[in-house]
Amino acid sequence: MSDLKIFRLRKQDKLRYLKLIEKINPMHKDEIVLVLGEKIQDILKEESINPIEIELINEMAQFVKIFETYKNLPENIVKKILFAMSYFIDDEDEIPDIVPKYGYLDDIVVVRWIVTEINKELPEIGVA
Secondary structure, three states: OHHHHHOOOOHHHHHHHHHHHHHOOHHHHHHHHHHHHHHHHHHHOOOOOOHHHHHHHHHHHHHHHHHHHOOOOOHHHHHHHHHHHHHHHOOOOOOOOOOOOOOOHHHHHHHHHHHHHHHHHOOOOOOO
C-alpha cells in the first residue's frame, strides 16, 4: 500500500518510543492482552476490514502466541511487544484510528518496527 509512505518513523521517533518502552510495566501484560482482545473484536464488527487492519490483527495474534509459547522472554522483548499492543490499542495515537483509510498507518509502521527489532534480538522466535 503506497499510503504507508505517509507515516514514517524517524530516528527521533524511535528514540522517543524506546524511552516509552522502558517505562512499560510487564506486570500489566494480562490487562493489555485483555484490552487488545476487545479492540480486535471491535474491528471485526466493522462492515469491512482493510488490509492494514488484517495485518495488525495477525501481528497481534502472533504476539499473543509468542507470550504463550515463550514463558521466559527477556524483559526488553516483553516490553516491546506490550508497547506495540498498547500503541495499537490507543485510538488517539499519532494518527487517530477513526481517520478513514489512514487511522492505522502509524500503528502498522510501529508494529513492523517492533517486529524487526524482535527479529534482530531473538531471530529464533521468527516473528513474521
